[in-house]
Amino acid sequence: MEAAQSHNKSKHLAIPPEDFTAIVDALYRFGAGQDLRDRLLFESAFSRNATLDFTAVAKKLGVTILVFEGRQVIAETILSTTSTLDTTHTITNPRVIRxxxxxxxxxxxxxxxxxxxxxxxRHLLLKNILDVELSKADGTWVIDRMKFDMHGAPAIQTCCFKRKDHER
Incomplete structure (x- = not known):
């Protein structure tokens, strides 16, 4: 993945602490918006024309999907997909590389x-690497492009994909 390869090339960047905090907060809004089922919080993480690319992870799970394009499409797709689930998202190791x-x-x-x-x-546990591009819009950092790549194998205990031998 590009971010994983390029993060070693970056030197210490002079980032004001308030900007670093606000940049990372966009990721926190993304995760917490899902976990709290708060559409406004979730949408606040994204720019109007943002893209979210979950295709590599979906492929590893045996599913083919398109890149989600636009804040409304991202919100509708993610929030409707997780509407019957309880979720927890933990975001860690943020490193601004540009x-x-x-x-x-x-x-x-x-x-x-x-x-x-x-x-x-039953559950599905994923650990992913994020490659995220952000911009400052009206003083708030928002995600313009978010790309996921799966790190390791998913821990699946028949959560989201029912099989005949696990149906209840």
Whole structure:
């Protein structure tokens, strides 16, 4: 993945602490918006024309999807897909690898747990590498492009993909 390869090339960037915090907060809004089922918080993480690319992870899970384009499409797709699930997202190791005061590129890890609401005996646990491009819009950092790549193998206990031998 580009971010994983390029993060070693960056030197210490002079990023004001308030910008670093605000850049990372866009990722926190993305995760917390899902976990809290808060559409406004979730949407606040993205620019109007943002893209979210989950295609590599989906392919590893045996599913073919398109890149989600536009804040409304991203919100509708993600939030409707997770509407029957309890989720927890943990975002860690954020590293800004490019910054000019108006645009930034970020590398981070995200772990996402998905449990069917009402049946936590089944789950899907993913750990992904994030490659994120952000910009400052009206004083707030927002995600313009977010790309996921799976790190390791998913831990699946028949959460989201029912099989005949696990149907209840």
């Amino acid at each position: 910054y000019d005061g108006e645009h930034a590129k970020l590398f981070a890890l995200i772990e996402a747990q998905h449990l069917p609401r009402g049946d936590h005996s």
